[in-house]
Amino acid sequence: MTKRITVIGLGPGDAGLLPPMARQALERAKAIVGYKGYIALLEPEILEGRQVLSTGMTGEVERCNAAIDLALSGVETVVVSSGDAGVYAMSGLVLELLETRGLLDSVDFEVVPGIPALCAAAALLGAPLMHDFAVISLSDLLTPWELIERRLAAAAAADFVVVLYNPRSGRRTDQLPRALAVLASAKPGTTPVGLVKRAFRPGQEVIATTLAALDVEAVDMQSILVVGNSATRMAGSRMLTPRGYAGKYALAKCGEAAGS
Structure with missing residues (x-):
């Protein structure tokens, strides 16, 4: 039985900016765990038929432990963050909890990147x-x-x-x-x-x-x-914020050459 927890970034919140790999993880999941404000960013059809666990702003440890428990029971579980899961988000806490609980070899841990804020x-x-x-x-x-x-x-x-x-x-x-x-x-x-x-x-x-x-x-x-x-x-x-091209190239002349 596969025991896997996937942490994904939803991007800024617009459905068009949800990365395809993150969408695939959500479609594969049987349980979706996250802060209630981020759960609200998901399209209703993604949540339909799946176990949804949400907590408030200060419930990070509680919900990440609950997500790990779900994964341990064999439920394909996704933890969602806004932006990118590895930038001030949940991938670090999930990994730290897996380490603390001695589960690094028992639960597959995967991070899917998103578009950071x-x-x-x-x-x-x-x-x-x-x-x-x-x-x-x-x-x-x-x-x-x-x-x-x-x-x-x-x-x-x-x-x-x-x-x-x-x-x-x-x-x-x-x-x-x-x-x-x-x-x-x-x-x-x-x-x-x-x-x-x-x-x-x-x-x-x-x-x-x-x-x-x-x-x-x-x-x-x-x-x-x-x-x-x-x-x-x-x-x-x-x-x-210029990268420095103007100091290396004659930008105006480049434009003139392109337009000639």
């Missing part, structure tokens, strides 16, 4: 991640704030584009202003900033602003912030 946000903003970037979560529920601040300062000092996950929630309102102050110590106030809310979901918002002008009240838990580096600029209404 930072890629969805970048696509809507234009091309802000064309050069080196750092991704930092502002949630201090599992990570000490002092460590988050050190990472922010290091990324800003190294002139990375900085992507901020979990920037602000109803309870966590102080962290974002503090994080922006750290970034502003090394980046000018004119640095372009992209704010994307609910990327590829109903209620989507895409806002281009600057580090000094960002309205923190407009940011929520379903937001991704992209803070540019020293080369990032606006190209029309889009953010652009």
Whole structure:
């Protein structure tokens, strides 16, 4: 009897961006486990006829253990996350629990990648991640704030584009202003900033602003912030972080040659 647990990323939430391999895993599954908000992103026909187990935001350990128990009983089980399952999501916790419970050799563990939120946000903003970037979560529920601040300062000092996950929630309102102050110590106030809310979901918002002008009240838990580096600029209404082609090639002449 196969005992398998598959952790998948649903992508940003639009059904058209659900990866084919993830869809195949869902169609193969007999049980689907996940945070209730992510379960709601799935099409009703995918859920039909399958055992569905969902919990709230702080029920991660409970639902992952329940998913492992289902897999142990021979039920083909899928754990769902939004975005990519390996980016601030459930693949790490499932693997850690399998290790803790001594089940690494007893349960097949599979991860199917998805489109992470930072890629969805970048696509809507234009091309802000064309050069080196750092991704930092502002949630201090599992990570000490002092460590988050050190990472922010290091990324800003190294002139990375900085992507901020979990920037602000109803309870966590102080962290974002503090994080922006750290970034502003090394980046000018004119640095372009992209704010994307609910990327590829109903209620989507895409806002281009600057580090000094960002309205923190407009940011929520379903937001991704992209803070540019020293080369990032606006190209029309889009953010652009040049890769460096202009320094190596005569871009205008390339265009003239193509059009001649």
